[in-house]
Amino acid sequence: MKSRFVSVAFSLILSMVTFAQEGHPLEGKWNLTITEDGKEFPSWLEVRHSGTNTMVGRFCYKFGSARPVAEVKIKEKMFSFSIPNQWEPKGIDMQLIGTQEGNELKGTLIYTDGKIYTWTGKPSPELPYTENPKWGKSKKLFNGKDLEGWKAMGENQWVVKDGILTSDKQGANLVSEETFSDFKLSVEFRYPKGSNSGLYLRGRYEVQIADNKGLEPSDIYFGGIYGHLTPNENVAKAAGEWQTYDITLIGRRATIVANGKTIISNQNIPGMTGGALDNDEAAPGPILIQGDHGPVEFKSIEITPMQ
Numbered sequence: 001m002k003s004r005f006v007s008v009a010f011s012l013i014l015s016m017v018t019f020a021q022e023g024h025p026l027e028g029k030w031n032l033t034i035t036e037d038g039k040e041f042p043s044w045l046e047v048r049h050s051g052t053n054t055m056v057g058r059f060c061y062k063f064g065s066a067r068p069v070a071e072v073k074i075k076e077k078m079f080s081f082s083i084p085n086q087w088e089p090k091g092i093d094m095q096l097i098g099t100q101e102g103n104e105l106k107g108t109l110i111y112t113d114g115k116i117y118t119w120t121g122k123p124s125p126e127l128p129y130t131e132n133p134k135w136g137k138s139k140k141l142f143n144g145k146d147l148e149g150w151k152a153m154g155e156n157q158w159v160v161k162d163g164i165l166t167s168d169k170q171g172a173n174l175v176s177e178e179t180f181s182d183f184k185l186s187v188e189f190r191y192p193k194g195s196n197s198g199l200y201l202r203g204r205y206e207v208q209i210a211d212n213k214g215l216e217p218s219d220i221y222f223g224g225i226y227g228h229l230t231p232n233e234n235v236a237k238a239a240g241e242w243q244t245y246d247i248t249l250i251g252r253r254a255t256i257v258a259n260g261k262t263i264i265s266n267q268n269i270p271g272m273t274g275g276a277l278d279n280d281e282a283a284p285g286p287i288l289i290q291g292d293h294g295p296v297e298f299k300s301i302e303i304t305p306m307q
Contacts, residue, residue: 065227
């Protein structure tokens with residue numbers, strides 16, 4: 001009897017391990033499109049197993065950072081989860097309910113104010129990585145004179161003062177008219193005390209710019225890929241000083257050298273940051289400078305595309 005019990009128990013454990021290894025069709029990363037009042041907003045979801053029979057994940061709404069999902073409940077083709085508010089208005093927990101048909105997801109999102117929105121989803125694409133890239137010719141994205149090559153997303157507060165690209169108050173984001181796939185980007189910037197800005201790579205992944213000198217490194221502080229990748233060191237200078245980022249993005253892999261020190265080295269960016277322009281990750285995208293948070297200045301912006 002004991003031998004039979006051990007055999008049954010072993011079979012049960014083996015089946016659990018097999019399920020964990022094989023995974024579930026919902027597991028993976030998904031790019032979502034949420035439709036709110038006739039407008040479409042990119043979002044992002046990751047689902048994975050925890051142990052043998054629990055599904056967990058991360059969810060990034062149209063703004064803010066990716067946040068943990070404690071449990072994704074699955075019943076046949078349907079799944080759901082709830083998540084507390086982050087930057088959303090106070091109210092109920094957000095609830096996402098969906099169904100899966102092959103490589104397509106669709107469902108509804110119940111917002112913190114009770115409004116119901118529809119959404120669709122597709123798998124996040126794989127982005128190829130080039131081991132030994134050949135780089136093209138560097139070009140200045142900011143000419144030191146005016147906003148040629150850029151457009152403001154809203155009422156423009158950006159001006160050029162004494163050769164410096166300046167946003168002296170909260171206002172519109174600034175987007176490059178040219179788009180890029182893989183590249184090296186070098187910028188020199190500064191900000192006043194307490195300010196917050198950022199650079200969106202391909203318009204989808206934010207490198208945080210913020211007054212965080214002296215704080216422990218974090219994915220939401222200086223030099224982090226917002227909500228995703230944490231620098232190994234916080235090398236932020238004091239507010240008011242000129243600082244530099246040298247950023248390399250190939251496929252999903254990012255390397256960031258801040259103020260001369262490598263703080264993120266060849267790390268994969270899991271998904272889009274809240275505030276991304278779109279979720280077409282396989283397509284080229286622009287450089288976006290965040291102007292809707294706080295004041296910031298740029299002395300130089302130079303990019304080197306891959307050939």
